[in-house]
Amino acid sequence: MRRTVQRRAAVGVFALVALIVPAAVPATASPPSGDGVIVLEGATGTEGIAAGEGTTFYAGDRLNGDIYRGDIRDDTAGLFIDAPDGRAAIGMKADVTHDLLFVAGGGTGDAYVYSTDTGGTVGVVHLAAGQDAFINDVTLTKDGAWFTNSFAAELYFLPVDKDGGLGEVETVTLTGPAADPWTGFGPNGIAAVNGGKTLILAHSAFGALFTVDPDGVDSGTAATARIGGFDVPNVDGILVQGRQLWAVQNQKNRISRIKLASDLSSGVVGDVITSPAFNVPTTIAKFGNTLAAVNAKFGQAATEFEVVLVPARD
Helix, strand or coil: CCCCEEEEECCCCCCCCCCCCCCCCCCEECCCCCCEEEEECCCCCEEEEEECCCCEEEEEECCCCCEEEEECCCCCCEEEECCCCCCCCCCEEEECCCCEEEEECECCCEEEEEECCCCCEEEEEECCCHHHCCEEEEEEECCEEEEEECCCCEEEEEEECCCCCECCCEEEEEECHHHCCCCCCCEEEEEEEHHHCEEEEEECCCCEEEEEEHHHHHHCEEEEEECECCCCCCEEEEEEECCEEEEEECCCCEEEEEEECCCCCEEEEEEEECCCCCCCEEEEEEECCEEEEEECCCCCCCCCCEEEEEECCC
16 A cells, blocks of 8 residues: 655744854754655664665664655655565665665665665675674665664675675774774764775764775775764764765764865864754755654654655755
8 A cells, every 4th residue: 555755834933043162163043934744654663774866765664674766855755665574774875777775674684675676675785693793774886785783893895786686794803093992882984985995984973973994805904983073963874975074963963064184184163954853863865955854753653754854065
């Protein structure tokens, strides 16, 4: 049965909202009037969102693994994948070249790969098991998909060939400061930069971003280095284009836009994007000058979940 997704105004007409911050902290950028909210009717919990072809987006139900598909221009969308029992959907990325959707499976320890043409399952890939497994997010390079595990200092690389075929997964152990001991959720969002030669990892427990050198994948290790100049408490999903990075800070209900140095060793916070409609946003997708952020509403007895549209400020 097709479920609908409706767009409504995000608390009427937005007004300028300022954060009370020290003078050294950049001013808050709040959304202008015209921003919207897309309600995912029937969702029981959301966390991941991915940009597809054009203005198409995919959003996942973290509790049952269902996948919604919609369009940021339209008023309706629907349940695209009614996932089999036992699955979950956390972070996700769409490979528009091969018509694939890669989904992190959270506490299942699995990754799921779906066809964006048919909605069928292309592969179920086991990455980790037991109490050390929470597969949180994924990023794509020309060679394949990288997945994070919030409970272990590991990444998992799933090769994808030129025809979209899946290879054998490789486990890569992180070294350096991102692998220091932590409590709670650690490695979270991930993004590929420099044509996939470098990865950027969001670490929730440290409230920081790290570069990851994947060149050691053949040896099973990858060195990390902290990106200096700023902190990002409660960091979750991240998105990078060029030297601009957007970091979602879930419990802070904001997205920080960061200008990275050319060598990726440091960065400067430019804008802090807020919205009255944010309610624990977790991940984002970008469409031109618009960001689409999904509300997770962690710890709440929520019955409605949304995608919130805000300006990217780039």
